[in-house]
Structure formats: C-alpha cells, structure tokens
Amino acid sequence: LILKPITYDVFRYMKAKQYKYGYNKIMGENHKCIKGLWDTTRKFIKKTGINPKWFHKWREPFTYYNNFEIMSTEFCFSRSYKDYVDFVDHAGGIYYHRWGDHVIRSIAVSLFLHQNETHKFDDLGYCHQYFVYLG
Numbered sequence: 001l002i003l004k005p006i007t008y009d010v011f012r013y014m015k016a017k018q019y020k021y022g023y024n025k026i027m028g029e030n031h032k033c034i035k036g037l038w039d040t041t042r043k044f045i046k047k048t049g050i051n052p053k054w055f056h057k058w059r060e061p062f063t064y065y066n067n068f069e070i071m072s073t074e075f076c077f078s079r080s081y082k083d084y085v086d087f088v089d090h091a092g093g094i095y096y097h098r099w100g101d102h103v104i105r106s107i108a109v110s111l112f113l114h115q116n117e118t119h120k121f122d123d124l125g126y127c128h129q130y131f132v133y134l135g
Contacts, residue, residue, distance in 0.1 A: 001126070001127040002124065002125065002126060003125030003126060003127055004124075004125040006124060010022070010070060010121070010124075011070070014070055014072075014119065017119065018117065019072075019117055019118065019119040020071070020072040020074070020075045020109075020113050020117040020118070021064075021069065021070070021071050021072065021075065021109050021113060021117065021118045021119070022069060022070035022071075022118070022119045022120075022121055023064040023065065023066070023068065023069050023070075023118070023119075023120060023121065024065070024068045024120060024121045024122070024124060024126055025064070025065035025068070026062055026063070026064055026065065027062070027063060027065045028061050028062055028063075029061040029062070029063045029100075029102075029103050030061070031061055032097065032098075033097060033098045033099065033100065033103075034060065034061050034097070034099060034103055035093070035097045036091070036093050036097060037060075037088070037093055037097070037099050037103060037104070037107070038060045038107075040087070040088060040091045040093060041055065041084075041088075041107050041111070043087075043091075044084055044087045044088070045111075047087075048083065050080070050111065052110065052111045052112075053110065053111065053112060053113055053114050053115070054110050054114070054115050055107065055110040055111050057110070057115075058106070058107065058110035061103075062106070063100075063102050063103040063106040064102060064105065064106045064109070065102070066101070066102040066105060066106075068121070068124070068126045069105075071105075075112070075113065078112070080111075080112050081108055081112060084104075084107075084108050084111060084112075085104060085108070088104055
C-alpha cells in the first residue's frame with residue numbers, strides 16, 4: 001500500500017540515475033530460512049570464477065524487503081542472474097530451508113550490481129502487513 005502520492009516518475013528517476021535496483025528497507029531474515037545459502041553462494045563464486053561486486057560486504061542474514069522493489073529487467077533477465085538462480089535452485093535449499101526469492105535476489109544484487117546501482121527510496125511512504133514506512 002502506497003501511503004501518499006508519489007510526486008515523480010520512479011521509473012524515469014531510476015533510468016536517469018542508472019539505478020538497476022530500488023528498495024526501501026533492509027531487514028534480517030530468520031536464520032533457519034537461509035541455512036546454507038551464503039555457503040552455496042560462495043560455491044557458486046568459486047565454480048564460476050566471478051568477481052562479486054560487493055557480496056563480501058553483504059552480511060548474513062540481511063535481505064532487501066522486496067514487497068517494495070523496482071528492478072531492471074535487463075538485470076533480472078541477464079545470463080549471470082539466471083545462472084545464479086539455477087545454481088541455487090539445484091542446491092535444494094529453496095525446498096528444504098525455505099530460501100525465499102527476496103534473499104536470493106538480495107544476494108544476486110550484491111554479486112552482479114555495483115552498490116551505486118542500487119537506490120533506497122527514503123521518500124516513499126509504504127505499508128505491507130506489519131511494516132510501515134512513512135517516507
């Protein structure tokens with residue numbers, strides 16, 4: 001639920017600033033629901049030889065709260081993003097530990113995007129279930 005009028009076009013803003021991912025909250029995830037995901041990601045890094053953009057700074061168990069997010073389709077349909085999601089899927093944690101799309105996407109952002117390609121929307125009032133941000 002958007003709590004107040006948005007006075008600008010967020011998509012044009014993202015494009016003009018060259019942001020690939022926009023969010024408004026980072027939160028901690030239940031450790032039971034991310035068991036092994038960071039280790040699986042390190043295995044992916046080792047197997048593929050990628051040079052993560054800032055994964056080493058993205059601390060377990062934090063995740064973008066993705067009930068409000070704007071993401072570049074170029075990023076979410078990229079080969080690197082698909083390869084990571086496939087690797088995570090085959091690891092089985094989605095089924096055995098409830099690894100959610102929000103935490104997988106959060107880690108993917110830290111793997112493939114530069115931090116300056118993300119933007120926190122501090123000015124948008126937003127509400128989802130128990131979370132309220134007045135902006």
